[in-house]
Amino acid sequence: MQSESHVLWWNAFKQGDWDAFTALYGEFYELLNNYGRKFTQDADLIQDVVHDLFVRLWTTRARLGNPASVKNYLYKALRSTLFRKIQSLSKFVELDNASGQGTFAVNFIPDASFRQEEQELRNQVIALVNTLPARQQEIIFLRFYEGMSYEEISVIMDINMSSTYKLLYKALDNLHKVSDKRFLTFLSIMIFLFGNFSKKIPVTEG
């Protein structure tokens, strides 16, 4: 996961290399914006957070360690900077989620190109994800979108492994129900079409 250039840039930046610093900015700007967007729709706020994050990186560079993953380190930093900012801004400004860690949401792209069967699954997945609490949605995002391991997720979100599992299993349980329902529908159609045609059942226990 850790790319070689990330490590090179990180080490050079810690020595005060401005070009390496801007290279890191160039590399992660879009990813950080995309992650930040899930917490808030306020584009200015995200810009301020990315601003603060990079300013602090530079001014504290002499004290920084060597993270296992630069990207994950920045994700974690973005998250805490954002929460702190929302909290301090709520003194001045009325925000939609002044409570700080309030929301997490992804916008699904409407896409007509899905086949009907896929469309049905899609609607169910979207409906399910949208009902999940913010922290579970964030785990899903880091897991299924960013492809992270449980350990990486628990470091970024600052929760211990077992609670990561717990939260994810809750979400997976719900996903499972959706999948069960879909397969039951699918199976009942099969049974209707082929009578007593026997087919191995892919549904799992649970």
Next chain:
Amino acid sequence: MNNEKYTTYTLENFLDDDAFIKWVSGKEQDVLVAQFWSEFPVQYPSAADNFNFAVNVIRTYRSQEIWENKDNKAHLLDRITATIAAEESRRPGIFRRMNVWVRAAAIALIATAGGYLIYSKLNRPHMEMIATGYGEKRTITLPDHSVVTLNATSSISFQEKWDTIAPREVWIEGEAFFDVKHLNRDTTNVRPGQRFLVHSNGLTIEVLGTSFNVRSRHGKTKVGLVTGKIQVGFKEGPAAPKAVVMLPGDYIEYADNHLLLTKKINKPESIKRWIQVPLTFTDATLGEIIETLQDNYGYTVKVSEQSIKKLKIEGDINVANVEELLTVITTTLNVRIEQPSEKELIIASGK
């Protein structure tokens, strides 16, 4: 490479498998590992249904909006650079370069100065003042994260720390563009800490969450509003104008306790164009252009007769430097320009 455990892999097993997750989200760099997963349904037909379903669920989830905000990438880096430069100039790095003996002497000096600073800080709140020189522009983030862009030879002052009880207040000389953080939405019940006041040369702009431009030069102050709503109050006096509420596109000019002009501008965005373009004018007179050359770039400009200051260049001028601006002037107006020295210009009518 066959592995017994995969033959009975459930949906949950797949979703729990870090290697599978990494591959399905496109992060697997190892060609062999990637190949293993793409051939999985063929290798392990008994788990193929669960595999396909897990892949479907995740790919479905992944068809989501990607928000990268690329348009602001360069601008934000400028802002970061400006903030870092400002912070580093406050704590100069000279100290590190001194040798040991000079350092010892410097510590004694700093201790004394530090003692004074602590003393003065206890007594009065610290005022921050930031100023720009000729041809310089600077972006500043205020304590509440509002952003101000200062044009050349301008200054802004404000208290270093803002609390929630007192209004936020800044003092401006010269020209600045404000992008103020959203205030409360309930305008009938504004708490003091939600108020934002800009003082400039006899007038006070009360901000109600907005972006606007203020330009205060030679005793004249010009305010233009781009978005939101502001209220402008004037220095009290017998003939003081009444406070004015401005809406987007409104533009006023004020000098010597008098409101000289109120008008609507067609493209409110154009008043903040100086932020992106070094030199920008719309339907400007030669007099206005000369004023900018003097105020923002430190030129001394003489004219052969005052009347040529009224000559007007219709339309927009957007140029990168003074040289280009002078070329635009000499090609569009019937004037010639002499440059006896670097910062001196003489403009005369006729070619």
